[in-house]
Amino acid sequence: MEKKDEKKIIKEFTEKSYKYGFVSNFDSDTIPKGLSEQTIKLISKKKKEPKWMLQKRLEAFGILKEMPPPQWAKLKFKEIDLQKIIYYSAPKQKVSLKSLDEADPELIKTFNKLGISIEEQKRLAGVAVDIVIDSVSVSTSFKDKLAELGIIFCSMSEAVKNHGDLVKKYIGSVVPPKDNYFAALNSAVFSDGSFCYIPKGVKCPMELSTYFRINEAGTGQFERTLIIAEENSTVSYLEGCTAPQRDENQLHAAIVEIVALDSSDVKYSTVQNWYPGNKDGKGGVYNFVTKRGIAYRNAKISWTQVETGSSITWKYPSCILKGDGSIGEFFSIAVTKNYQQADTGTKMIHMGKNTKSTIISKGISAGFSNNSYRGLVKINRSAKKARNFSQCDSLLMGDKCGAHTFPYIDVKNNCSIVEHEATTSKIGEDQLFYCNQRGIPEQEAIALIVNGYCKDVLQKLPMEFAVEARKLLEITLEDSVG
Amino acid sequence: MLKIENLHCEIEGNSILKGINLSIGSGETHAIMGPNGSGKSTLSSVIAGDESYEITSGSIQFLGKDLLDFSAEERAHLGVFLSFQYPIEIPGVSVSNFLKTALNECRKANDLPPLSARDMLALMKSNLELLQMNSDFLSRSMNAGFSGGEKKRNEIFQLAMLEPKICVLDETDSGLDIDALKVVANGVNKLRNNSRSFLIITHYQRLLDHISPDHVHVLVGGKIIKSGGPELALELEKNGYDKLC
Ligand SMILES: Nc1ncnc2c1ncn2[C@@H]1O[C@H](COP(=O)(O)OP(=O)(O)OP(=O)(O)O)[C@@H](O)[C@H]1O
Ligand SMILES: [Mg+2]
Secondary structure, three states: OHHHHHHHHHHHHHHHOOOOOOOOOOOOOEOOOOOOHHHHHHHHHHOOOOHHHHHHHHHHHHHHHHOOOOOOOOOOOOOOOHHHOOOOEOOOOOOOEOOHHHOOHHHHHHHHHHOOOHHHHHHHHOEOHHHHOOHHHHHHHHHHHHHHOOOEEEEHHHHHHHOHHHHHHHOOOOOOHHHOHHHHHHHHHOOEOEEEEEOOOOEOOOOEEHHHHHHHHOOOOOEEEEEEEOOOOEEEEEEEOOOOEOOOOOEEEEEEEEEEOOOOEEEEEEEEOEOOOOOOOOOOOEEEEEEEEEEOOOOEEEEEEEEOOOOEEEEOOEEEEOOOOOEEEEEEEEEEOOOOEEEEEEEEEEOOOOOEEEEEEEEEEOOOOEEEEEEEEEEOOOOOOOEEEEEEEEEEOOOOOEEEEEEEEEEOOOOOEEEEEEEEEEOOHHHHHHHHHOOOOHHHHHHHHHHHHHHHHHOOOOHHHHHHHHHHHHHHHOOOOO | OEEEEEEEEEEOOEEEEEEEEEEEOOOOEEEEEOOOOOOHHHHHHHHHOOOOOEEEEEEEEEOOEEHHHOOHHHHHHHOEEEEOOOOOOEEEEEHHHHHHHHHHHHHHHOOOOOOOHHHHHHHHHHHHHHOOOOHHHHHOEEOOOOOHHHHHHHHHHHHHHHOOOEEEEEOOOOOOOHHHHHHHHHHHHHHOEOOEEEEEEOOOHHHHHHOOOOEEEEEEOOEEEEEEOHHHHHHHHHHOOOOOO
């Protein structure tokens, strides 16, 4: 009985979220649909941005106008009409509930299944924060602690106003607007996002999570994140949450830029669970994200992602290993089911000597979905003695889904080592029977096998995130074996 | 305890079991011997509830229940255990996590609360000792990269953990070295009691030297063609199957 119930819960949840505060009330402070220079000026004005920011936006728009919309072999979607999108609306007003008792019980059940704490549940369900917990004061004391260390963690809008010199210096330095169509679009119209600066020699004492920021600003359709780690600093950054998220915006085009200066260490973890569309593939978020970091001498950038949502995911967190001895890592789990399409992977660009990169990608496909890994390992002539190890595994559930692996390797010197391993496997009848014989029912057996398959990546996530991610995988794949 | 009557089964249209009759009393140990391809593993899979086989007629009674009405996991919950001839690998799932899940599922089905982490560990430790296994085993991936003998030992370790009522051992001896065979056989002997029965499938007398069966059956061409006491196994070892057929 369980399976059907789960489906229903998740389905209802994703559909009911309008009622429960996931969606803004569009009213007063919205500008008309469509993209033009006028729109961009208006956005910048509403956000009270300095001139240089508007200048950058307009430059990006100029570049965008010259670019054709992208075409990809493995993704199928209707062309997006940029003129039908609303590019600015005031920070979202969430519907407030007095207590969790007012929230949809099914929703709470899903939260409990995911192991989300009561406080987190209240926040997600849209319970008015001031009466339930002092999350504001949590967040304040948290900010005090960070400020003491000189760490800046705020919204991008604030950063543009208060830390203009840093933003001006680094924004677009890793992902320039001309990089790709969606990068140009984001650079022209980005709404908000996170800004994070870790001073020299500082080890950030806690995981920086967008959780604290979203309270203030809400996520946007065109998010922009910039992380700057000064020499010898360390930071671990968490993005997203495991609770299903629905958004009225079908197109999401975010940019994340990481600047890892000499000997710094940046870890960026994502759990992405946008609304994937219904069983027939209708609706759902298109997630086109450009994430890239640049690592200077002996610096390390590590991307870990668990992707279960969106109807289309297009995402290649990348590392430019510029400095000698720098390290790039990419650990990914991407799950697709029903009619979801995912095309994800990474790019590791080796420029410095003795640079190292590791790629571990685990794709899981169920239903009629398509899951592609696309990765580029590029070793420049200058990158003497560079090393890469890539492992791309695909797990198929049923026989109507697809898994594809496109590893591109480009090595320009002869003293580097590139290793690539790829496997495709199916959850075997014999594995299931073995579990069943030991008393483990089918759903639990699938969860066990999938978790085992993803272990290498789950281990890379911060503890609590890993626990949630594991549960998310279980719920996502329930009833998926065909 | 287990009563099989006139059991016929087929797979993909090939008839494999052609009328098995076998009755195992509480606490008894039976051995089945038979040439390759005679249907021994098929019989054990059918008892365990492998749905790839189609039962065309016959019945299996287990503790008064019609076993064929139950799914594989329900049978496990009732106390049916199969030590696989070829144990399956589950990469990334540790032996301890696998067994914790399995044992707690069995307990849940029998209205028992899950074992605490401490009790679970204590139980695992004592069973590891029984089979003279190193505790490193617990953190290794289920059967992945195990040697043939280690896999077999791991099967009996699971048996010890799950405390089933009927234990089917499909060629547990194959792959075990001489010393390991003794250890595993001793383990099995310690697990024997009045309310636990064993069905031991083997090709060789060597296992039966250690675990002496109450009854021995000869399975040829999907039928039990002869049954007897322990002496039957010795006779087979000497003369082979030809003389019987
Ligand atoms: N999927 C299948 N399709 C056709 N024939 C099958 C299938 N599975 C098993 N068989 C056949 O069923 C017969 C019995 O197989 P089984 O594995 O039960 O033999 P066994 O007695 O255990 O042999 P061994 O001593 O070699 O382990 C064999 O002839 C085998 O080839
Ligand atoms: Mg066999």
